[in-house]
Amino acid sequence: MNALDTFLFGVYPYIAFTIFLLGSLIRFDRDQYTWKSDSSQLLKAGQLKLGSNLFHVGVLFLFFGHFFGMLTPHFVYEHFLDAGSKQWMAVISGGIAGLLGFVGVSVLLHRRLFEPRIRINSKTSDIVLLILLWFQLALGLATIPLSAQHLDGSMMLKLAGWAQTIVSLQAGAPEMLADAGWVFKLHMFLGMSIFLIFPFTRLVHVWSGFGTVAYLFRPYQVVRARRLNVPIGHNAPRQPGAGV
Numbered sequence: 399m400n401a402l403d404t405f406l407f408g409v410y411p412y413i414a415f416t417i418f419l420l421g422s423l424i425r426f427d428r429d430q431y432t433w434k435s436d437s438s439q440l441l442k443a444g445q446l447k448l449g450s451n452l453f454h455v456g457v458l459f460l461f462f463g464h465f466f467g468m469l470t471p472h473f474v475y476e477h478f479l480d481a482g483s484k485q486w487m488a489v490i491s492g493g494i495a496g497l498l499g500f501v502g503v504s505v506l507l508h509r510r511l512f513e514p515r516i517r518i519n520s521k522t523s524d525i526v527l528l529i530l531l532w533f534q535l536a537l538g539l540a541t542i543p544l545s546a547q548h549l550d551g552s553m554m555l556k557l558a559g560w561a562q563t564i565v566s567l568q569a570g571a572p573e574m575l576a577d578a579g580w581v582f583k584l585h586m587f588l589g590m591s592i593f594l595i596f597p598f599t600r601l602v603h604v605w606s607g608f609g610t611v612a613y614l615f616r617p618y619q620v621v622r623a624r625r626l627n628v629p630i631g632h633n634a635p636r637q638p639g640a641g642v
């Protein structure tokens with residue numbers, strides 16, 4: 399392991415995740431009016447539905463797939479699912495979701511760059527973000543032929559082991575990537591970097607997207623007490639001709 403690998407896969411994850419959490423908290427606290435997905439639908443709806451829907455379906459599947467796939471310890475599923483079968487499931491489902499997301503983000507990027515009204519209303523961060531997501535999805539798809547070279551699931555177990563070692567704050571994570579190729583490493587570095595820039599972009603809307611689940615469990619909003627035979631807001635009937 400050289401010093402760069404030790405830094406990128408042993409220290410950088412903590413830097414990126416700390417900035418992601420603290421940065422989001424500070425932005426929410428100080429700058430709530432900028433906390434939005436910055437929809438461009440009013441400027442031009444064309445291509446948005448197709449691009450945005452494909453992208454979001456793909457990327458949300460990949461988000462949860464990575465989360466549970468990487469962080470579930472091997473002993474939890476090894477009794478009913480061997481590593482090779484899990485890798486097949488990941489390659490097929492991740493490949494389909496990755497393709498949907500890649501087509502979607504390509505449409506969104508094309509629209510943002512070549513639609514004059516959208517281009518002129520885009521911040522640099524909007525364009526940089528879409529380019530980074532484009533590369534991240536492309537790199538994710540590029541790992542598939544590499545995974546296909548060792549279908550026993552051994553590399554997948556090492557990558558998951560790295561993620562689990564990092565989140566459980568144990569030492570020795572970078573060493574687990576000794577045999578990982580540069581495509582895997584670049585994909586991981588860019589993924590962590592997307593978390594790092596998250597609070598400075600429109601990506602903050604992802605917190606709110608997940609936060610909407612809380613609406614399923616919240617109590618009904620009470621607007622007024624319910625009283626029978628009493629006109630709304632008044633005790634006596636209105637006089638004819640009286641102002642509003």
Ligand code: HEM
Pocket residue numbers: 435436437438439446450454457458461506507510527528531601603604605606607608
């Ligand atoms: C959690 C659920 C999510 C919800 C409810 C949501 C919702 C939205 C909405 C309403 C927009 C605006 C679309 C428009 O222009 O009208 C948007 C845009 C966007 N979202 Fe999400 N989103 C979610 C998750 C994500 C995730 C996980 C990512 C990526 C990691 C993401 C990346 C983006 C990007 C890059 C745009 C801008 C697209 C453009 O260039 O116009 N979103 N999202």
